[in-house]
Structures are given as structure tokens and as C-alpha cells.
Amino acid sequence: MIVFERNLWEPVERYYFRSTRGLTPICELARQGDSWEVLFYRGATRPGPHPYDSFDHAKAHIMRFLAPREDELRGPEAVWAAANANPTATPAGNLQTRHPRRARRRSSL
Incomplete structure (x- = not known):
């Protein structure tokens, strides 16, 4: 995904476009x-x-x-993108099987 951001401390209104997985900008719009x-x-x-x-x-x-050219133009890969590229395995005991807000119904005796 392509994103754009602006540094507010710069005196000129300038936007940098980069890939969400890339560290450096691909182009600027000023x-x-x-x-x-x-x-x-x-x-x-x-x-x-x-x-x-x-x-x-x-x-x-x-x-x-x-x-269409994001993968070839992204530049150096960002640390957060490299970390998310290899998902870690989740132990079977930690899988949540029910919705956290659903309360168990108590039997009315």
C-alpha cells in the first residue's frame, strides 16, 4: 500500500510518498x-x-x-515490515474459541 506523509517542521508544504513496507520515500510532492x-x-x-x-x-x-510498481520501488525494507513477514506460531492453548464479551448463561435454579 502506498502512503503519503508530511513533516510539519519543514517550511515548505511537502508530502513524501512511500510504501508501507518501505523505509525511504519514493517521491515527493511539494x-x-x-x-x-x-x-x-x-x-x-x-x-x-x-x-x-x-x-x-x-x-x-x-x-x-x-x-503497480510498489514492490520494485519500495527501497530498503522497514524493520516493522520484516518483522511481520514471518509470523510466529501460536500455541494451541492460547487460541480463543469464544467471543470475549459473551457471558456464560447461568442456570436459574
């Missing part, structure tokens, strides 16, 4: 005056900057480009 510019760090034959008039239009193009 405000330049009244327009937006896309700059690719890897994967594109022409890294840019590519100008766009609106944020939504630029984001749609980025997502359309990155979604």
Missing part, C-alpha cells in the same frame, strides 16, 4: 507558489520536477504510477 511539483527519487526515467495545478491531480498521477 507546493511551489500556486502550483505543485513532483520529484521522483527512484523508478522514473525522468525524475522531474513535474508541475501540476492541483494537489489532487498530482496525487492521482503518483498513485497510478506507484501502485
